[in-house]
Amino acid sequence: MHADNSHHLIAAAQRRHETTRAKATQALRDLDREGGAVTFQIIAQKAQVSRSWLYTQPDLCAEIRRLRDLQRGAIGAPLPASQRSTDESLRRRLEVANARVRDLTAENQRIRQQLEHALGRLRASTTAR
Structure with a gap:
């Protein structure tokens, strides 16, 4: 009988998830700081994640929508966070x-x-x- 090494797989999956969230969060912060357009597509491209994955993350999804709606309400180019x-x-x-x-x-x-x-x-x- 082989030893149960599933905890290594679980830990690796957890690290991958945390890394992916960190990349998405950083992409979101960067775009907001720079004043770039915030959309699911752009965040997914910058973070190198899928859009469908972004939609499964309630906090990231809510923040993307909030920033996107803020920018839609603004006239002209979106302002960087530091200038709002x-x-x-x-x-x-x-x-x-x-x-x-x-x-x-x-x-x-x-x-x-x-x-x-x-x-x-x-x-x-x-x-x-």
Whole structure:
């Protein structure tokens, strides 16, 4: 009877799986960082894996779809991850824009009041003649 060496096969399969996942993850990170288009086909080619295998990996599949959808929503070429706005910076820009709108509204109101007074004086001076 031969010794059971199946644990070597199992370990080799596990290492191959981990290596394949690492390659796919790295390809995904590289494309995102560079701002390249993220699709299942491109990731599969860069990582040298099959597209069908990518679809069987729920976390990788979800990340590819998320990045792809992000890029589809963007106009023009996709931005690299380092150039994308953070939620905090977008909030800050919105706060600044809202403050500017408030300032312009107040200035507009002051100018309207000045115009009302000027028109009132003009009317008073023309009716007094």
